[in-house]
Amino acid sequence: MSSTSGSPEDGGRTEPALCAVVGERRQLINLCYRLLGSLAEAEDAVQETYTRWYAMAPERRDAVEAPGAWLTTVATRVCLDLLGSARARRERYVGSWIPEPLPDRSEWAGATLGGDRTGPADPADRVTLDESVTMAFLVVLESMTPAERVAFVLHDVFRYPFAEIADMVGRTPAACRQLATSARRRVRAAQAPQAASAGQAGAVVRQFKQAWQAADIAALVDLLDPDARMTADGGGLAGAALRPVDGAERIARYLVHFADRAPGLTLLERTVNGHPGLIAQHAGRTVTVAAFALDAGRITHIWAVRNPDKLRPWNTDSRT
Numbered sequence: 001m002s003s004t005s006g007s008p009e010d011g012g013r014t015e016p017a018l019c020a021v022v023g024e025r026r027q028l029i030n031l032c033y034r035l036l037g038s039l040a041e042a043e044d045a046v047q048e049t050y051t052r053w054y055a056m057a058p059e060r061r062d063a064v065e066a067p068g069a070w071l072t073t074v075a076t077r078v079c080l081d082l083l084g085s086a087r088a089r090r091e092r093y094v095g096s097w098i099p100e101p102l103p104d105r106s107e108w109a110g111a112t113l114g115g116d117r118t119g120p121a122d123p124a125d126r127v128t129l130d131e132s133v134t135m136a137f138l139v140v141l142e143s144m145t146p147a148e149r150v151a152f153v154l155h156d157v158f159r160y161p162f163a164e165i166a167d168m169v170g171r172t173p174a175a176c177r178q179l180a181t182s183a184r185r186r187v188r189a190a191q192a193p194q195a196a197s198a199g200q201a202g203a204v205v206r207q208f209k210q211a212w213q214a215a216d217i218a219a220l221v222d223l224l225d226p227d228a229r230m231t232a233d234g235g236g237l238a239g240a241a242l243r244p245v246d247g248a249e250r251i252a253r254y255l256v257h258f259a260d261r262a263p264g265l266t267l268l269e270r271t272v273n274g275h276p277g278l279i280a281q282h283a284g285r286t287v288t289v290a291a292f293a294l295d296a297g298r299i300t301h302i303w304a305v306r307n308p309d310k311l312r313p314w315n316t317d318s319r320t
Helices: 018-022 025-036 039-055 058-062 067-091 135-142 146-157 162-169 173-190 198-213 217-223 248-261 308-314
Strands: 003-005 014-016 224-233 266-272 275-282 285-295 298-305
Touching (some): 025 067, 025 146, 039 308, 067 146, 067 162, 135 146, 135 173, 135 285, 135 298, 146 162, 146 173, 198 217, 198 248, 198 266, 198 275, 198 285, 217 224, 217 248, 224 248, 266 285, 285 308
Parallel strands (some): 224 298
Antiparallel strands (some): 003 014, 266 275, 275 285
């Protein structure tokens, strides 16, 4: 592989495989977001990974035969440390903690596909929107121990063999296999028996939006499973129910009451973590992002993120 000019950290010296190293950023963002459930924390973890790479002497970097594997190992270990401390932080969190929602940039006016917009690339553009980033899936990942989460995501989502995972996390391959098996049980137990297609989910979410706008409690109740749950995340920075709201009628009344107290809200259909969702805007800014889980044509769970720190990817100057 031919040499390319080095990064500023190298004082301009040439460095073999620099393009390959920089090209790993997308993969690392994808991995760290799934491990941490936070785009901001994922970006910090990737930045820390590259900081450690460039902190090495040039000859040590040149001796690394597989930079991508080195970066993945370090990023995984950084995420493990963050997951361990996150549990303590989330115990102090005001209300429920919900993973940070991801937009689909192609739906926004003025956005272009492929990250060709003017300005620095946004980490949200680097995350592949598939079934491993749905809100329901990320919430299940939150129920796992850090070790279970890492073993499961690396093996079942990114297809790393257990021998490589063992080297990354400092456990035996057999232990990593057992961790992934335990995590897989959690995923199976939480999965809805009938997954709605994108078209079906979109139609239900559209009807839900119309019923909410009309303050039609009966229509909202009809779209919700009787045992539906709504979880809101304000983080103490925005008004939100501190505890989950259970039951179709209680959710419907809560939503109508919320809309009455916030005149001027505009509801828009948007893809949230790869699935049909809703956002609420006030004065042109996104103040709520709602993700949905469905079963047999009815909504079983609503995750409403209102913490403004988690809505930064939804409020950028490039959007209208």
